[in-house]
Amino acid sequence: xxxxxxxxxxxxxxxxxxxxxxxxxxxxxxxxxxxxxxxxxxxxxxxxxxxxxxxxxxxxxxxxxxxxxxxxxxxxxxxxxxxxxxxxxxxxxxxxxxxxxxxx
Amino acid sequence: xxxxxxxxxxxxxxxxxxxxxxxxxxxxxxxxxxxxxxxxxxxxxxxxxxxxxxxxxxxxxxxxxxxxxxxxxxxxxxxxxxxxxxxxxxxxxxxxxxxxxxxxxxxxxxxxxxxxxxxxxxxxxxxxxxxxxxxxxxxxxxxxxxxxxxxxxxxxxxxxxxxxxxxxxxxxxxxxxxxxxxxxxxxxxxxxxxxxxxxxxxxxxxxxxxxxxxxxxxxxxxxxxxxxxxxxxxxxxxxxxxxxxxxxxxxxxxxxxxxxxxxxxxxxxxxxxxxxxxxxxxxxxxxxxxxxxxxxxxxxxxxxxxxxxxxxxxxxxxxxxxxxxxxxxxxxxxxxxxxxxxxxxxxxxxxxxxxxxxxxxxxxxxxxxxxxxxxxxxxxxxxxxxxxxxxxxxxxxxxxxxxxxxxxxxxxxx
Numbered sequence: 001x002x003x004x005x006x007x008x009x010x011x012x013x014x015x016x017x018x019x020x021x022x023x024x025x026x027x028x029x030x031x032x033x034x035x036x037x038x039x040x041x042x043x044x045x046x047x048x049x050x051x052x053x054x055x056x057x058x059x060x061x062x063x064x065x066x067x068x069x070x071x072x073x074x075x076x077x078x079x080x081x082x083x084x085x086x087x088x089x090x091x092x093x094x095x096x097x098x099x100x101x102x103x104x
Numbered sequence: 105x106x107x108x109x110x111x112x113x114x115x116x117x118x119x120x121x122x123x124x125x126x127x128x129x130x131x132x133x134x135x136x137x138x139x140x141x142x143x144x145x146x147x148x149x150x151x152x153x154x155x156x157x158x159x160x161x162x163x164x165x166x167x168x169x170x171x172x173x174x175x176x177x178x179x180x181x182x183x184x185x186x187x188x189x190x191x192x193x194x195x196x197x198x199x200x201x202x203x204x205x206x207x208x209x210x211x212x213x214x215x216x217x218x219x220x221x222x223x224x225x226x227x228x229x230x231x232x233x234x235x236x237x238x239x240x241x242x243x244x245x246x247x248x249x250x251x252x253x254x255x256x257x258x259x260x261x262x263x264x265x266x267x268x269x270x271x272x273x274x275x276x277x278x279x280x281x282x283x284x285x286x287x288x289x290x291x292x293x294x295x296x297x298x299x300x301x302x303x304x305x306x307x308x309x310x311x312x313x314x315x316x317x318x319x320x321x322x323x324x325x326x327x328x329x330x331x332x333x334x335x336x337x338x339x340x341x342x343x344x345x346x347x348x349x350x351x352x353x354x355x356x357x358x359x360x361x362x363x364x365x366x367x368x369x370x371x372x373x374x375x376x377x378x379x380x381x382x383x384x385x386x387x388x389x390x391x392x393x394x395x396x397x398x399x400x401x402x403x404x405x406x407x408x409x410x411x412x413x414x415x416x417x418x419x420x421x422x423x424x425x426x427x428x429x430x431x432x433x434x435x436x437x438x439x440x441x442x443x444x445x446x447x448x449x450x451x452x453x454x455x456x457x458x459x460x461x462x463x464x465x466x467x468x469x470x471x472x473x474x475x476x477x478x479x480x481x482x483x484x485x486x487x488x489x490x491x492x493x494x495x496x497x498x499x500x501x502x503x504x505x506x507x508x509x510x511x512x513x514x515x516x517x518x
């Protein structure tokens with residue numbers, strides 16, 4: 001299993017508009033330098049979601065880094081289970097609390 | 105002449121797939137995207153495979169789905185997300201052809217005729233792979249020489265599959281299908297067809313165009329053309345704007361309306377959205393139409409001409425309200441209301457329309473309403489509101505213009 005880990009990214013914006021991620025901060029606060037990055041277009045992530053993807057070399061390993069233009073967040077595939085499926089709420093008749101219907 | 109190459113790409117249970125993409129754990133439970141029951145939009149909009157197996161159907165009420173599948177997890181819809189994925193998918197289709205015609209948010213026709221790569225099956229497979237790898241969603245694709253068969257093809261095998269309906273196999277593939285699978289054969293048409301013993305698309309073809317014309321009028325000829333694969337309708341060019349024929353908004357109120365005050369509040373709210381959309385599209389309306397549906401789900405429509413072609417809420421709203429009140433009976437309960445501006449003309453072609461009417465006053469009102477549009481654009485739809493809308497906030501706390509995103513379409517155009 002894989003889970004999305006939202007990361008903090010230090011980004012270099014090129015004069016042509018190209019983005020180069022330089023460093024990420026993992027959720028536990030540890031910095032990782034990106035020695036080389038390659039933009040590969042849109043990709044579906046192994047953990048969750050899909051977005052623009054950079055293949056980054058971090059500690060001599062090539063790992064994908066994703067960016068969602070919709071939410072503006074960056075994330076990577078982390079180890080472990082993602083958030084569990086929500087449990088269904090017991091069904092109850094929905095009533096508008098602010099409204100009492102008069103006799104029809 | 106060489107046959108056309110037409111693809112129909114259908115994103116499988118689109119809303120549910122997008123939600124499962126965001127939260128993969130949802131794949132392990134039966135889940136459905138459903139409207140909010142508090143606002144009385146409580147129907148299933150899309151469901152995943154597990155929910156489908158449990159018998160949940162798109163369009164049915166939540167309580168009914170819950171009876172069939174007590175563990176059903178309900179997710180509120182997030183339209184901005186769906187529109188985003190829909191747009192990205194269309195951008196991808198546009199890489200293969202300039203003729204991409206959307207049919208709703210999750211379906212598109214692509215015409216590959218004359219394109220550098222016009223091998224329908226090959227392109228369908230590439231698109232299917234790319235959508236899976238790049239968006240994380242699945243599509244089913246139908247390939248044929250006309251739009252109707254392409255759509256039938258995409259419905260045949262789901263999810264994540266390509267179906268080719270060619271001149272050599274269409275009689276084996278299409279003819280045994282039930283007639284309801286055909287576009288524009290709804291419950292009423294299907295009932296009529298059953299009465300004459302037609303149950304399949306092949307049966308429709310056998311009956312022949314003349315008989316269908318007697319039975320259904322001109323529509324019968326269309327049905328025959330659809331069934332026999334003779335449909336020649338073109339796939340529209342991407343970005344081609346369909347001329348707008350009318351602009352309308354409707355809403356199912358949070359609770360049934362029965363007082364003049366409530367009806368007025370909702371009517372003005374709808375009219376404001378309509379007039380604002382008229383101004384954006386540069387049109388003016390000469391007719392206003394209202395639609396009502398009471399709590400027993402009886403529908404009702406009326407229309408009236410306006411004295412001048414107008415974009416002003418100050419002229420549309422009172423007329424709409426008058427129409428509603430003229431037809432509203434004491435003791436009636438209204439479930440949903442709609443206001444529509446039709447008989448449109450280009451606003452730029454309008455000049456002074458009357459000597460008697462205070463034209464200066466109309467211009468001032470237009471400027472005032474445009475200013476309110478700007479304010480709302482900047483600070484949100486609820487930043488400037490009418491006094492009447494404060495009487496019952498539960499009815500009017502909607503930003504209708506913002507919520508109005510999905511436009512229904514018909515095959516024959518709007």
